[in-house]
Amino acid sequence: MDLQLFFRVISRFKVLVILGLVCATTLAFLSYVKVDFKGGKPALSHRGEELWESNARLLVTPRGFGWGSARPGADAAEVEGRLPTLTALYSSFVTSDPVRRIMLEDGPVRGAIYASPLPADANGNGTLPVVSITADGFSLLDSVNLANRAASALKQYVEQQQNENNIPESQRIVLRPMNMAYAPRLLEPRSKTMPVVVFIAIMFATISIAFLLENLRPRVRPAADLAPLYRADEPSAVRDRTQHLA
Numbered sequence: 001m002d003l004q005l006f007f008r009v010i011s012r013f014k015v016l017v018i019l020g021l022v023c024a025t026t027l028a029f030l031s032y033v034k035v036d037f038k039g040g041k042p043a044l045s046h047r048g049e050e051l052w053e054s055n056a057r058l059l060v061t062p063r064g065f066g067w068g069s070a071r072p073g074a075d076a077a078e079v080e081g082r083l084p085t086l087t088a089l090y091s092s093f094v095t096s097d098p099v100r101r102i103m104l105e106d107g108p109v110r111g112a113i114y115a116s117p118l119p120a121d122a123n124g125n126g127t128l129p130v131v132s133i134t135a136d137g138f139s140l141l142d143s144v145n146l147a148n149r150a151a152s153a154l155k156q157y158v159e160q161q162q163n164e165n166n167i168p169e170s171q172r173i174v175l176r177p178m179n180m181a182y183a184p185r186l187l188e189p190r191s192k193t194m195p196v197v198v199f200i201a202i203m204f205a206t207i208s209i210a211f212l213l214e215n216l217r218p219r220v221r222p223a224a225d226l227a228p229l230y231r232a233d234e235p236s237a238v239r240d241r242t243q244h245l246a
Contacts, residue, residue: 013210020206027202028195051188053136054143054181056151057118060087060129061174083129084117086173091115091131094154102153111137111146115154130178140184147181 010017036043060083093099094115103109114134117127133150137143155175162172 009210009214010207013213016210016213017206020203020209024199024202024206028199031198032190032192032195046190048190048194049138050186050190051136051138052140052143052184053134053187054147054184055179056133056135056147056181057178058090058131058133058151058155059176059178060090060131061176063170063172063174083173084127087117087127087129087131090154090158090175091117093157094131094133094150099150099153099157102156103149106149109146109149111135111142113146113150115150131175135181136187143184144181151177151180 032047033044034047036045092115095113100109112135114136116132118130118132120126120128131151131154133147133154135143135147135150137146155177158173158175
C-alpha cells in the first residue's frame with residue numbers, strides 16, 4: 001500500500017473520515033449496549049448476556065450417619081452398597097419432568113441444569129454417593145439460584161415419593177445438602193465480536209468512499225511539484241515537453 005497516497009486521501013477528505021469515525025463508534029457502542037428511556041432518563045443495559053456456572057451437592061445416605069461407624073451392621077452395609085446405583089438414579093431425576101414442575105412453582109427456569117454422581121477421584125475411578133448438580137445461568141445470581149432450586153426440588157420430589165409409597169422412616173434414603181451453590185465461575189463473557197465488526201465495516205466503507213471520490217475528482221498537482229521528479233541529466237526536450245503539458 002502507498003502510505004503517502006493513503007494519508008493524502010485521508011487528509012483531503014478528513015471531514016468525511018471524521019464523520020465516518022463518529023458514526024462507526026456510535027453504532028458499535030449501540031450494538032453492545034441498549035439505551036432505554038425510563039422516567040425521562042436514559043438507562044443503559046447490555047444487549048448480550050454472560051454465562052455463569054454454579055454447583056450444588058447432595059449426599060445420598062440412609063437415616064443416621066452410617067459413615068461415622070467403623071463397623072456398620074449387615075443391613076447398613078447392604079444399603080450402602082446400593083448407594084452408588086441410587087445416586088445415579090437420583091441424578092437422572094434432576095432433569096426429569098416431575099422435578100422441573102416443582103422448580104416451576106418458584107418461577108421460570110432460565111438456564112441449563114446438569115447432574116451426575118460425584119467421581120471418587122480425578123481419574124473418574126468409581127463414584128461417591130453424592131449428587132453433583134451444575135446450573136448454567138445468564139448471571140451470577142441466576143446460576144446460584146438455579147442450582148439451589150434444582151437441589152431443593154430433587155429433595156422434595158424424593159420425599160414426596162417416599163410419603164406416597166408409605167416407606168417406613170427407618171428405611172428411607174435421605175438427601176442431605178453438602179454444598180449449596182457457591183463460587184460461581186464465568187463460562188462465557190459478553191461477546192464483543194459484533195461491535196468490532198460494525199466499527200470495521202463502517203470505517204472500511206468510509207475510506208472506500210474517500211478513495212472513490214479521489215478517483216472521480218483527482219487533485220491537479222502544480223508543475224512545481226512535478227519538476228523534482230526528473231533528473232538533471234535528462235534531455236532538455238523531455239523536460240520542456242513535460243512542463244508544457246503541465
